[in-house]
Amino acid sequence: MSEAHSTPLQHHFTSLEQQKDAATLGMWAFLVQEVLFFGGMFTAYTVYRNQHYSVFEACSHHLDWKLGAFNTAVLIGSSLTMALAVHAAALGKGRAAALWLAATIGLGSIFLGVKVVEYHEKWEHQLIPGLRWGPAEEVGPALHLSGADVDRAQLYFSLYFGMTGLHALHMIIGIPILAWLAWRAWAGHFTTEYSTPVEMTGLYWHFVDIVWIFLFPLLYLIGHH
Numbered sequence: 001m002s003e004a005h006s007t008p009l010q011h012h013f014t015s016l017e018q019q020k021d022a023a024t025l026g027m028w029a030f031l032v033q034e035v036l037f038f039g040g041m042f043t044a045y046t047v048y049r050n051q052h053y054s055v056f057e058a059c060s061h062h063l064d065w066k067l068g069a070f071n072t073a074v075l076i077g078s079s080l081t082m083a084l085a086v087h088a089a090a091l092g093k094g095r096a097a098a099l100w101l102a103a104t105i106g107l108g109s110i111f112l113g114v115k116v117v118e119y120h121e122k123w124e125h126q127l128i129p130g131l132r133w134g135p136a137e138e139v140g141p142a143l144h145l146s147g148a149d150v151d152r153a154q155l156y157f158s159l160y161f162g163m164t165g166l167h168a169l170h171m172i173i174g175i176p177i178l179a180w181l182a183w184r185a186w187a188g189h190f191t192t193e194y195s196t197p198v199e200m201t202g203l204y205w206h207f208v209d210i211v212w213i214f215l216f217p218l219l220y221l222i223g224h225h
Helices: 016-051 053-060 065-090 094-124 136-143 148-186 196-220
Strands: none
Touching: 016 053, 016 148, 016 196, 053 148, 065 094, 065 148, 065 196, 094 148, 094 196, 136 148, 148 196
8 A cells, every 4th residue: 555545644735734724624614504494493493482381381391301301411421421521532542432432322212212202202292293193183182272273383393393303314424434433443543643634523522512402402491390
């Protein structure tokens, strides 16, 4: 194998430091547009919540805040294991980094498993707008709503599935990337001079975790004391 292919330095950079700076800039630019993307959904949620607060409050009681709190703890734990993976990779401890990445994958998978349980419950109770929404005479009593408020409840659950679904999609994309990095770390591809892919993925994973930190209280804890 030639030296050009054995080094992590790409041909259009003059040093690993310059390469890392470019990668960091690119990742932050990506995260900024992600903030704008999620920001639009948060803005829509804020507007509709202010307009139909009592309906949103009633709907939030149909979510299991204990499962939401459990998932919050799981994601906070995954941020810790991701940070430890980044630290290990920066020290050139490839196998330790691989194990921490595997732990992050495990915690992320637990989070997604809990979301499947929650989504299945909404399916059973016919609370999925546009796909499986029950008749008003069934949905209304379940949500303690009546009249036009039953239709307005679809706003809440549309935002719930849109925001949590998009968040889950980011995790589904991230887990295979973590698996690929774990394989590379175990194979010794990262050293004290080069661990940029792990660091950039760490930024992405922390961002996903932070988004959930906002989603949990907004969606689950309206009106809870």
